Amino acid sequence: MDLVPLLPAELDAATLALVSAASFCTSFVTAAFGIGGGVAMLAILASLLPPAALIPVHGLVQFASNAGRAAMLLGHVQRGPLAPFLVGSALGAAAGGSVAVALPPAAVEIGIGLFVLWAALFAPPRAMRAGAGPAGFVSTLLSMFFGATGPFVAAYVKTLALGRMEHVATHAAMMTAQHLLKVIAFGFLGFAFGPWLAPIALMAAAGFLGTLVGKRALMRSNDALFKRALTALLCLLAARLIWSGAAGLL
Template sequence: MDAFALLPADLPPLTLALVSAASFCTSFVTAAFGIGGGMAMLAILASLLPPAALIPVHGLVQFASNAGRAALLRGHVQRGPLLPFLAGSALGAALGGLVAVELPPAAVEIAIGIFVLWSALASPPRVMRAGAGPAGFVSTLLTMFFGATGPFVAAYVKTLALGRMEHVATHATMMTAQHLLKVIAFGFLGFAFGPWLLPVALMAATGFLGTLAGKRALLRIDDRLFKRALAAILCLLAARLIWSGAAELL
């Protein structure tokens, strides 16, 4: 059997090669700096995949990417916030699956952008450290419509003031749970993941290689440089979100 015959009609071999290479690069960025790869991958897939498949397929790819990163760094995961985050995420996925109307994309982009920018530049109050449940609920609800809310979760994890290894490991574990719940919700909503399993498997494989390379880079930088790079990436992503949302409104 021709392996290419197993690919979705909307994903020719050359496009598959491009998204597989993109998965390596974006996974490297997230493993090395804790954030940025998921949103970059969403932007790339948005230009290559049919709209109906974009959010579900992106969720499955990001589940695999984050699961690999969480497994590699499992010894550094801070387990305290995980249970409330998971509970909030489950509620957010359930509610997101029941909402019949989409949230205004432009308003969502601007709101998340402002929050991420504030979190990157300001010193959040200590009360936010107890907000794993609300962070899981809001980010998972939004990801059902918006796709990439990694910066939102990273902004929450930043308030925990963790070291670079703990930050990346904890963020990856939270995102693994969030994307898994999103994939399950889209499955219940009737999205057919079957035709996309082979492309996702290839993207997961190249993404894991990117994670391995990114982990090596992460080990070589110190916490001070990591925090500066994280804040810079968060600011750039926030600016992109605000600009994109404002452009849609105008």
């Protein structure tokens, strides 16, 4: 079947294959190591998609990826913090949406580059650990601008002192809710998801396969070595985004 008629004008078949492969790999990363895939996927998409589509498309792909991971680990999800996190996330999506869509493309690239660099090198602030409600509000507010705030949410989930399976499952459930609210907000703000549904579906399917493989690899991975390599890759991608955005402002 020829996919070209189903693709938006800004996306060709070769780029679709590349972002689908990236979805598989980054979903594997998150399933195997608990964090990092969403930020990596954001950085990759930012290099390949038009800025206006970046955050909405990334949000819907990440919603599907996190929903699949949460469903696989549903019995391990800790439900207590979910309700206040959901309320905070709804307020954060409402507060950030109308401002996010007005940002110029070059500023989006620079902002995402700085965020990716920060997420790769530094720990989230202590304020993010105050509770599920504040964590939901702040992370979703920032997610409307920068797309991937998994490290913020993971900082809060870590304070719950959960086991590994419970941590990954609860984090996935929270990120599912956050990305869903963000997608709804961008829909109300006028983003046309229709032309992007076919590539999003392919990226989501690739991400689900990556999650399956990552779950299998969870117990056999060398965390220390992989995290160093991931940090280096994210820093390189962040530098490229910042350079590209700065060039666009000049």
